[in-house]
Amino acid sequence: MSIARRSLLLAAPSAALIPGLAFAQAADARLGERSSGKPDAPVTVIEYFSLTCSHCASFHNQTWPQVKAKLVETGKIRMVWRDFPLDQIALAAAMVARSLPAERYEGFVSALFASQDRWAFTRGGDPVAEIAKIAALAGMSRAQVDAALADQALQRGILEMRVKGQQEHNVSSTPTFVFNGRSQAGALTYERFAELAGVSGT
Template identity: 80%
Template sequence: MTMHIARRSLLAAPAAALVPALAPSAAQAQAPVADPRLGERSAGKAEAPAVIEYFSLTCSHCADFHNRTWPQVKSRLVEPGKVRLVWRDFPLDQIALAAAVVARALPAERYEGFISALFASQDRWAFARGADNIAEIAKIAALAGMSRAQVDAALADQALQRGILEGRMKGQQEFNVSSTPTFVFNNRPTPGAVSFERFAELAGVSAS
């Protein structure tokens, strides 16, 4: 069955309205447990200064940064330990939310590879006319070891969706994020894709 997701924007809705009103169980209400799927997803050494990227998997500017600039940032700044890049979800529409849910459901060590594959093939799964969005996302998830049944289970997990949307709302409140990508350098938000040189300058590190 073809599953084409309506590209409903999440920007038009009030921030609080984005989060599904789910009633927690009595056990959850008494002792909330942190969901490891919503933990930090990052690349780099733990002690390195963090740069935060708020991104949407259906954002073409995010894809351009990830496909063109991120390889340089990774090899010249992240791997030498100059910075750590922290990815934070800021889905712009329902398709991006679905992709973020699947990405978060994967083991943390497979996260970067999966979002890289999504960005590299964004035109096919996110924008192709009449595309079965979920089937295309599932094909990429299969390469990361995730079955279609696991993809469907993740997409049905309202608590995971809620956690992602709460993180998005926190980005709006904390750093006034309203577009993607938005990078946060030393607690200073910078909207828009940046070149490698500009990234290094804003991070306060040598680009050499």
């Protein structure tokens, strides 16, 4: 989903406006790498995504299970996820996701994408309440959800991740995948993903 097609409500700060944030990210485990696959896999693929992006949901619901089974679990690639929230709801969901233990991150994100139509686009509803219900299944209380959403350092760290995506990989839409330094935007089929990763898809 391109930024031009969805109202961008976030005021993303530049790296220069957040002194010491790189150190803060290194010290804050919540802002550390979220990934799946062997650290020594021959190929690393980075995905920039927004949790309210329908194209990101399409990839995660339809293509990611095949990528995980055929490429990640077989040791061919390592997948790294980086937040690129396009609106306030996506930012809130990302803050909750990163407040969970790292080993629960992928499952929670997958649950959010699988139920995206129930919490991301409901008019007059309470998206935070719906996110909290899903977080409860991952062992997170409503009080912990509220604490995560009130954490300004966590918010700044996620926004900085988005800024770095723009600066380092020219990310302007989601999902955007980075294969060996080359960016490819849009939800990909399994076959196209394997082709861009340069690995056998079988």
